[in-house]
Amino acid sequence: MLGKTDHVAVQNLMDIYIKRAQSYVTVEPVVIPDIKNTKNITEAQQKLKEGTAILKHINTSDFVVLLDEKGREYTSKQFADFLQKKMISGIKQLVFVIGGPYGFSEAVYSRSNHKIALSQMTFSHQLVRAIFTEQLYRGFAILNNHPYHHE
Numbered sequence: 001m002l003g004k005t006d007h008v009a010v011q012n013l014m015d016i017y018i019k020r021a022q023s024y025v026t027v028e029p030v031v032i033p034d035i036k037n038t039k040n041i042t043e044a045q046q047k048l049k050e051g052t053a054i055l056k057h058i059n060t061s062d063f064v065v066l067l068d069e070k071g072r073e074y075t076s077k078q079f080a081d082f083l084q085k086k087m088i089s090g091i092k093q094l095v096f097v098i099g100g101p102y103g104f105s106e107a108v109y110s111r112s113n114h115k116i117a118l119s120q121m122t123f124s125h126q127l128v129r130a131i132f133t134e135q136l137y138r139g140f141a142i143l144n145n146h147p148y149h150h151e
Contacts, residue, residue, distance in 0.1 A: 005031075010130045017133035024140035025087075027133075030057055035100075043102045051105025054097060063091040064112045067098050067128060071115030076149060079116075079135060080142035096136075098128050 005011040014029070021027050035049045058064055063086060074082060086094050097108070118131055141148040
């Protein structure tokens with residue numbers, strides 16, 4: 001995640017769902033500091049700098065999933081199935097990346113293994129954090145037959 005969460009309510013929601021997901025899997029949020037002086041650079045330069053910072057945190061063995069508006073949409077059940085397939089495939093670490101307001105650099109797109117869209121709507125990258133952590137918890141709740149998810 002790029003930049004700290006500016007809204008206490010969003011951070012509180014993230015904390016709730018991360019804690020719940022921890023009963024099923026290790027979740028380690030990584031916050032990459034905001035790029036400084038963005039008013040003096042272009043969007044492309046900002047994406048390039050953000051991309052460099054993101055790639056420093058990704059290992060060669062990681063399976064990298066970008067949360068991207070051009071990605072594949074899943075129902076919650078389909079996302080749970082995606083998580084299960086990745087867990088049994090022998091992947092060492094599954095990394096979900098929430099980018100900045102302008103998306104990702106070409107280098108980050110090239111390094112990614114998959115892209116997921118949370119919706120056809122556009123959400124602030126701050127709000128995406130809460131939405132995604134809830135869906136991550138929901139996915140593991142589905143896989144573990146927890147009554148949190150109703151169909």
